[in-house]
Amino acid sequence: AQSVTQLDSQVPVFEEAPVELRCNYSSSVSVYLFWYVQYPNQGLQLLLKYLSGSTLVKGINGFEAEFNKSQTSFHLRKPSVHISDTAEYFCAVSPLHTGRRALTFGSGTRLQVQP
Amino acid sequence: DAGVIQSPRHEVTEMGQEVTLRCKPISGHDYLFWYRQTMMRGLELLIYFNNNVPIDDSGMPEDRFSAKMPNASFSTLKIQPSEPRDSAVYFCASSLGTGAQETQYFGPGTRLLVL
Numbered sequence: 001a002q003s004v005t006q007l008d009s010q011v012p013v014f015e016e017a018p019v020e021l022r023c024n025y026s027s028s029v030s031v032y033l034f035w036y037v038q039y040p041n042q043g044l045q046l047l048l049k050y051l052s053g054s055t056l057v058k059g060i061n062g063f064e065a066e067f068n069k070s071q072t073s074f075h076l077r078k079p080s081v082h083i084s085d086t087a088e089y090f091c092a093v094s095p096l097h098t099g100r101r102a103l104t105f106g107s108g109t110r111l112q113v114q115p
Numbered sequence: 116d117a118g119v120i121q122s123p124r125h126e127v128t129e130m131g132q133e134v135t136l137r138c139k140p141i142s143g144h145d146y147l148f149w150y151r152q153t154m155m156r157g158l159e160l161l162i163y164f165n166n167n168v169p170i171d172d173s174g175m176p177e178d179r180f181s182a183k184m185p186n187a188s189f190s191t192l193k194i195q196p197s198e199p200r201d202s203a204v205y206f207c208a209s210s211l212g213t214g215a216q217e218t219q220y221f222g223p224g225t226r227l228l229v230l
Contacts, residue, residue, distance in 0.1 A: 036221075043119070043206055043221035044158075090158065100171060101146060101210075103219060105158040 002027040002093050004106035012112045015083055021076040021109045023091030031093040033074040034103065035065055038088045047089070050074060061085070086113045117141075119222035121207050127228045133195040136225045139188055140209030148208040148219060149182055149192050158206075164190065197229045 007022045025031065032051055036044040048059025055067040065076045074091060091106040120139040128134055140147045148163040162172040167184045175182070179198070184190040194201055204226050208219040 041223075043223045044208075045221070046218050049218065101163060101165075102148075102160045102171060102174075104160075107157045 002029075002031060002095060002104040004091050004093055004104055006089075006091055006106035006109050008109050009107065010110045010112065012114060013081055014114050016080050018079050019077065019081050019085075019111065021089050021091075021111065023074045023076065023106060025072050025074065025091070025093050027072075027093060027095065029098060030096045032096060033065075033067060034092040034094070035059065035063070035074070035076050036090045036092060036105075037061075038090065038108075040087070044090065047076070081111070081113050083113050083115060085111060087111060119207055119209055119220055121205075121222040121225050123225060124223065125226045125228075127230065128197055129230050130198055131196040132229075133193065134197045134201075134227060134229075136192040136205050136207075136227070138190045138192070138207030138222060140190070140207070141211075141220055142188065144209035144211045144220075145187075146210045146212075146217075146219075147184060147190050148210075149190070150206040150208065150221075152204040152206060152224070153202075161192070194227075197227075199229045202227055202229050 003026045005024045013019045034049045035047040037047050038044045047063050048057045050057045050067045058064045063078050088108045088110050090108050092103040094103050122137045149161040152158045161174045162182045164184045182192045204224045206224045208221045210217045210219045
């Protein structure tokens, strides 16, 4: 079984400041890792995903994430946020090689960008 | 592409009534997922289909919930009878491909309120 922990439920930040949203996971098997974003009253949209290879993954809207296997983490970062980045961000995992296609999500982090 | 389409977007009903949520996946996608989002439990998978066949329904709460996929372009999630604790946002998602790395595309969700 897998579990995902997002350590911060809310992250307030000023516009143009850097931000890091933390994600740790637990799994008995290898996993793929994802970050999704949910804007108010909308569905989830994929920001980026880690499958293999380079541990630094670049996504849409200037976001990037780094996979750290030893710390079982997949933190999301952006060097300079905009008001439009205000949304809820979800970290998720999906197991390799088990045949099961389900995503296991963290509880979400609400990013609040202030002017 | 129109993306994943869900209807209705909002539903208010009274306890004991039957509720049917509908989903049209992205054309050509062979996996369809139903998720539920609540404040208490976050995002959780209810059931998913592959080529119209239910593969994993272990997340379905109880017998009051049922899901069908009569063809590749339509799925329903039915709750009968509904209860106040079923109030949540229900998301449908679809994906294409044989691997767990494939991106899931989410619909806008149906916000259900059971009084």
